[in-house]
Every structure is written in structure tokens, then in C-alpha cells.
Amino acid sequence: MSTHLSGIIPIANYETDLNVSFPELLLPVSDGFSLIQKSVYECAAAGCNTIWIVANDDLAPIIRKTVGDWVYDPVYYKRDLESKFYSQLRKEVPIYYVGIKPKDQKKRDSYGWSILEGIHASYMTSYKISKWLPPEKYFISFPFGVYDIYFIRQHRKLIRDKQTNLFFKYNGESVINNQYLPFTMKGEDFKLCRRAINQKTTREYLPPLPGQQYPSQKLPLRQRWSAQHFTLSEIYEPLSTTPHESVELDWYYDVSKWATYVEYISSKNLIDKPLNDLTRPRQHVKIPYDSED
Numbered sequence: 001m002s003t004h005l006s007g008i009i010p011i012a013n014y015e016t017d018l019n020v021s022f023p024e025l026l027l028p029v030s031d032g033f034s035l036i037q038k039s040v041y042e043c044a045a046a047g048c049n050t051i052w053i054v055a056n057d058d059l060a061p062i063i064r065k066t067v068g069d070w071v072y073d074p075v076y077y078k079r080d081l082e083s084k085f086y087s088q089l090r091k092e093v094p095i096y097y098v099g100i101k102p103k104d105q106k107k108r109d110s111y112g113w114s115i116l117e118g119i120h121a122s123y124m125t126s127y128k129i130s131k132w133l134p135p136e137k138y139f140i141s142f143p144f145g146v147y148d149i150y151f152i153r154q155h156r157k158l159i160r161d162k163q164t165n166l167f168f169k170y171n172g173e174s175v176i177n178n179q180y181l182p183f184t185m186k187g188e189d190f191k192l193c194r195r196a197i198n199q200k201t202t203r204e205y206l207p208p209l210p211g212q213q214y215p216s217q218k219l220p221l222r223q224r225w226s227a228q229h230f231t232l233s234e235i236y237e238p239l240s241t242t243p244h245e246s247v248e249l250d251w252y253y254d255v256s257k258w259a260t261y262v263e264y265i266s267s268k269n270l271i272d273k274p275l276n277d278l279t280r281p282r283q284h285v286k287i288p289y290d291s292e293d
Helices: 035-045 062-066 109-127 150-154 187-200 233-243 258-265
Strands: 005-009 028-030 050-054 069-073 093-096 136-142 166-169 184-185 242-250
Touching: 005 035, 005 109, 005 166, 028 035, 035 050, 035 062, 035 069, 035 093, 035 150, 050 062, 050 109, 062 093, 093 109, 109 136, 109 187, 109 233, 184 187
Parallel strands: 005 050, 005 136, 050 093, 166 242
Antiparallel strands: 069 093, 136 184, 166 184
């Protein structure tokens, strides 16, 4: 039985030191190929059945205009070209946009939390359609982590393996070391990470005093809800003890820093842009309908 793999792209509450007048996610990694397009293509190449972009309301419309509502799976794009109906063999991967729930804003909404938000939205949306649809595994792609995205396709089978997780590493470091490197996780891992956050975070009130049933003293404002400042390492540390495989990358750049972005652009490791038909934005056709008819 095939695996339902969901791709998660976190862009809500990201932080960079790039001083530009437009969303940093639109910075090019190649001519006509931006950071967000890189992540969408990467998810499609990894074999994701759906892609979930976690974005705040101010950013989601811009990103949707850039990457659209669906993309082609590159593995099936040119398959069996000798067939008369080869174009019908292509697979479309839908793209969905979700935001941080209001109850978590200014409380748990760190950059790492947006990954868990995407996983939760992916699972709950699929389950409400049918109990047979929920994803069994999740592939996480970071727009600000730049590496050879065509290397991902070689490990497509391992990415989709339901028995173990996969971490892409560079110099032995991964997301557990605060690196923007792709990895996979399962539903059980989601529960472990969310539980760890809820256990480690501070809240609005101090614990109840001796003899009190309910807390009565508030924490100082800056000390409340520490989870909104948790790093990737703090959130995904529980994954270090789960069974997993790892793959070492030949090169990698964290382009959330200007100096590293300049280093990448001036290097020989520039990513070749995929076919334009695999990256251009596609919108769903609106059904002609008039409420007065």
C-alpha cells in the first residue's frame, strides 16, 4: 500500500537578517527561480502527495501568486513520452495554505511551531474528508536552506518509507542542530514534539503557591510563553532518539543570512532552474456561477 506523504513548508514567523523591501522568500536561487519555488519543487521531487504552506495572512496571497495552487510531480512529467497520451500520465500535486491558529499566536508561534501547525492542518483536513486519507508521513522543506534539490529525488523511496525517518545532514548537522535541512517525521513524532513544547514552555502564571488550588501570581511580561522563542533544536530534539536514517549533502547554505546568501550566489553551486512548466504558478479555474441565476 502506498504512503500518503505530505510536504510541509514553514514560512510563518521566519527570521532573517536580510534587509530587503520585499518578502525574502522571493529572493532568487537561480535566474527566475526563487526560494519558495525551490521548496515547492523539492516537495514535489520528494514524492509528496500534497504540499502545505504555513503562512500568515499578510504573506499567503503573495506566495500563492508566486507558486499557485498545484504543481506537477517532476518524476512523472516526461514519463513514457512515446505514448500517445503521455500528458495524461502526469501527476498533479495540490498546494494548500494554512495559518497559525489564533489561540497559539504570541504563545507558541515560533518558526519551528509552524511546521507542527502544518502537520496538524494536513492531518485534520484529510481526516474530515475520509478516515483513509490522513498522511502517514511528512516531509519538511525549509526555503532558506539551499542545497542540491535534485539530490532529493535519488532518495525518494527512503523519504516515503513508513518505517523510519530520514534526516539530510551537512557536516554531520541537521535540523536538530538548528540547520535548515530537510527531514521527515511521522504522526507519533508530531505528538512527541508538541508534548515537549507544552512541558517546557512558561505560561502566563507562576505555579500555585503551597495551599492554593489555582495560580494567582503572573510572570513578568517578557518571561511569559517562552515557547514563542524556541529554536528548531529545542522543538525537534525528541527526534534525535527516534529510529532514523541520514544522508550527507555535498554542500549547503543557510541563506537567511546576507553574508551566506552572497557566498552562495558567488559560488559554483548555483541550482539549475527546472523546466518552466514545473515552476510557473497555476490557479484553479473558477466555475462560472452567478448567484442570481
